[in-house]
Amino acid sequence: MQINVSQLLQEAIGATREYEVNEATDIIGDGKIFKVHGKCHLLRTQRSILVKCALSTEVELTCNRCLGLFRHPIKLNFNEEFLPTVDIISGVPLPQTEETGSFTIDEHHTIDLTEAIRQYSVMAIPIKALCNKDCAGLCPKCGKNLNQGKCNCPVQEIDPRWSELTKLQ
Numbered sequence: 001m002q003i004n005v006s007q008l009l010q011e012a013i014g015a016t017r018e019y020e021v022n023e024a025t026d027i028i029g030d031g032k033i034f035k036v037h038g039k040c041h042l043l044r045t046q047r048s049i050l051v052k053c054a055l056s057t058e059v060e061l062t063c064n065r066c067l068g069l070f071r072h073p074i075k076l077n078f079n080e081e082f083l084p085t086v087d088i089i090s091g092v093p094l095p096q097t098e099e100t101g102s103f104t105i106d107e108h109h110t111i112d113l114t115e116a117i118r119q120y121s122v123m124a125i126p127i128k129a130l131c132n133k134d135c136a137g138l139c140p141k142c143g144k145n146l147n148q149g150k151c152n153c154p155v156q157e158i159d160p161r162w163s164e165l166t167k168l169q
């Protein structure tokens, strides 16, 4: 997920580049490799390179109800500024700003999108993940995954407190 921007850094302010991203990587550091694809637009500004990406990928999640693993597609749309760490002409290290959390362009004039993609992917993961909105979940008695068919557990007895009500029906 690396883009060399040494040419772009030597161009005038306002110069741009378009990059096609199509790469398989371990997106959130869980050992699962998924393809990331889409486009990134790079803009040379006075002090940095502004990177605007529109990417699609997938992550593997565990369903909250049935505990099954499933693939969840996510969209990553972000704008991030990458600040140079060395002067493009002289190679002299630049004084670093105190801005925390901003990304940097390394001493080889390379932008690495891996960390930005990881951060935005983590943010895109739903807190309550369901493999399917109609997921039947697990049987509370035997633990069978009810998406794979009914289990043999007896149908739940009616709570005696409700029995009077059912007689009325």
Ligand SMILES: [Zn+2]
Pocket: 063, 064, 065, 066, 067, 068, 130, 131, 132, 135, 136, 137
């Ligand atoms: Zn499920």
Ligand SMILES: [Zn+2]
Pocket: 139, 140, 141, 142, 143, 144, 151, 152, 153
């Ligand atoms: Zn059961």
